[in-house]
Amino acid sequence: MGNSQSKVELYAAIRRDHRMGMSLRALQRTHNVTWRTVRRALDGQWPEPRKKQRRKESRLDPYKPLIDGMLRADLDAPPKQRHTAQRIYDRLVEGHEADDISYSMVRVYVKDCRKEIRRQAGVGPDAMFVPQTHLPGAEAEVDFGDVHVMLAGKMTKVYLFSMRLSYSGKAVHRVFASCGQEAFFEGHVHAFRVLGGIPRGRIRYDNLRAAVERVLGLSRARVENDRWTAFRSHWGVDAFYCRPGIEGAHEKGGVEGQIGYYRRNHFVPVPEVASLTELNAMVDQWDLDDEGRRLRSRTRTIGEYFAQEQPLLRPLPREVFETGRWFTPRVNRFAQVTVRCNSYSVPVRFIGRQLRVLLHANDLVVYDGRTVVAHHERLSGRGESRLVLDHYLEALLRKPGAFPGATALEQAKAAGKFTPVHEAWWAAARAAHGEAAGTRALIEVLLLGRHMEHEHVVAGLAAAHRAGALTADAVALEARKAAEGETFTEPVKPAPGRAIQPQGETGGTVTFMSDWKLSHLPPDNRPLPSVAHYDQLLKRHGRTAGEKEGS
Structure with missing residues (x-):
């Protein structure tokens, strides 16, 4: 054409x-x-249409009547006992010596022919869709879609929550580590806050386990999860559950297509991020950018339609609904709590105690009363552990021999918290003070991280290592100098007997904490002390002695 x-x-x-x-x-x-x-x-002649090329004969042509017969016989066969393309190919090879055809030829033909035979028999009618009209602010659709991202250097499967307004096509997305109930709830809360309201009509859903416990036959009736019932009652959500299977997907085709568009246009190529927080910041920007595009033959953009629809949404409730789930595990002897088959560390002082844990979709918070004692990124697998080295430092001070093989140390290295600078300083400290004392000195340095920035401690370690200062107070001083941005053109001289010989090629001069404090005292302008007044006593004492000698 x-x-x-x-x-x-x-x-x-x-x-x-x-x-x-x-x-x-x-x-x-x-x-x-x-x-x-x-x-x-x-001459007034017009070009003639191109002639259709004659279809080339295929090696499968002699066997097509046999394949058609098998597919027609399947019309009366039980659903689970019908021919597959592989079974048809095997029968042709075994019973009809069709060695000159391939499985791919059979599979392509069966895929098209099966639909045509079922349509001719009236069993599988052509798909029929009825156009729908959506009123502004009335309806929305919700669904999850899985995507892959390069998360902290590892290819990870995550879940994309999507809520799409049916009238304007405005969609809000959020990425979670799982598609459980916590993610389901948090996705709703985020979407309602971004949209600035709640649809006044119904929202269409799949039969997700986060919302539906049981589907009652072929009807629309569902047995809902109790927490979901409380959640949608709080937010005023009118839920409409689609039919199970592919038929139900057509009932919310808008969000199904939206997830596909979003995956192809924003997750290709695969994003590389350090955390889900960074990825969700990118997702928020993508949502804003998508407001500038037009859907199909519409004359205005998504953002323009949404501006018309947003004032018609129902306002948000003032009360807060806690989307997380509470647990009360007991801390085991490894200073860990177990939640959803995964372990998370807490400070060792809580061993044997029962703490409260609030589990969200992407993170986990541990409370002692109302005080937060630990905050972790949620694990999505089973049987995994997430340990923080800082939680074990008090115990490692008493048991320095357990430090080199600690699991928390390996995770700190993998996360980049225990750097090669730490390794170099630790090796030098062990060489100078011995295994136990050198390791204790390193642990004292790690304790500085509780009230100093990690970057400043690393800078202090590097400066102390260059100068051969292998004590925690020297690292603390250099870290404080890095934090304050101080530079010393004339280093303070160390006290007698405390001079440090530089090591390495670069060398350096380190001031000890006591010397640094003395150097920062204000100038003393007071006059020097005098003993002149005491000379009178000496003279008087001398005259008295002379008088005694004369007598």
């Missing part, structure tokens, strides 16, 4: 140029055609 249309335009251009006085040879050169084409155009 495209080639035929281009020839029609070519003939029209030739005739137009000829009417303008262009010669036949000039027409050939201008349009890069032969004289026969020019002659046909000027």
Whole structure:
């Protein structure tokens, strides 16, 4: 069709140029055609449509009647005992010696032929869709879709929550580590806050386990989860549950297509992020950018339609609904609590105690009363552990021999918290003070991280290592200097007997804490002390002695 249309335009251009006085040879050169084409155009003839090429014969042609017969026999067979493409291929090879065909040839033919045979028999009618009209602010659709991202250097499967307004097409997305009930609730709360309201009509859902416990037959009735019932009652959500299977997907085709569009346009190529927080910040920006596009043949953008729809949404409730789930585990002897088959560390002082844990979709918070004692990123697998080295430092001070093989140390290295600078300083400290004392010195340095920034402690370690200062107070001083941005052109001289010999190529000078404090005292302008007043006593004492000698 495209080639035929281009020839029609070519003939029209030739005739137009000829009417303008262009010669036949000039027409050939201008349009890069032969004289026969020019002659046909000027004679009033139009290009003939291209003839359809004759279909080439296939090696499968002799076996197609046999395949059709097997598929027609399947019309009366039980659903789970019908021919697959593989079974048809095997029967042709075994029973009809069809060694000259391949499985792929059979599979392609069966895929198209099965639909046609079922349609002719009236079993599988063609899909029929009824156009729908959506009122502003009335309806929305919700669904989850799985995507893959490069999370902290590892290919990870995450879940994309999507809520789409049916009228404007405005969609809000959120990425979670799982598609459980916590993610389901938090996705709703985030979407309602971004949209600035709640649809006044119904919201369409799949039969997700986060909301539905049981589907009652072929009807629309569902047994809902109690927490979901409380949640949607709080937010005023009118839920409409689609039919199970592919038929139900057509009932919320807007959000199904939206997730596909979002995955193809924003997750290709695969994003590389350090955390889900960073990824969700990108998702929020993508949602804003998508407001500028137009859907199908609409004359206005999504953002313009949403501006018309947003004032018609129901306002948000003032009360807060806690989307997380509470647990009360007991801390085991490894200073860990177990939640949803995964372990998380807490400070060792809580061993044996029962704490409260609030589990969210992407994180987990541990409370002692109302005080937060630990905060972890949620694990999505089973049987995994997330340990923080800082939680074990008090115990490691008493047991420095357990430090080198600690699981928390390995996780700190993997997360980049225990850097090569730590390793170098630790090795030097062990060489200078011995295994136990050198490890204790490192643990004292790690304790500085509770009231100093990690970057400043690392800078202090590097400066102390260059100067060969292998004590925690020297690292603390250098870290404080890094935090305050201080530079010393004339280093303070150390006290007698405390001079440090530089090590390494770069060398350096380190001031001890006591010397640094003395150097920062204000100048003393008071006069020097005098003992002149005591000379009177000496003179008086001398005269008394002389008098005694004279007598």
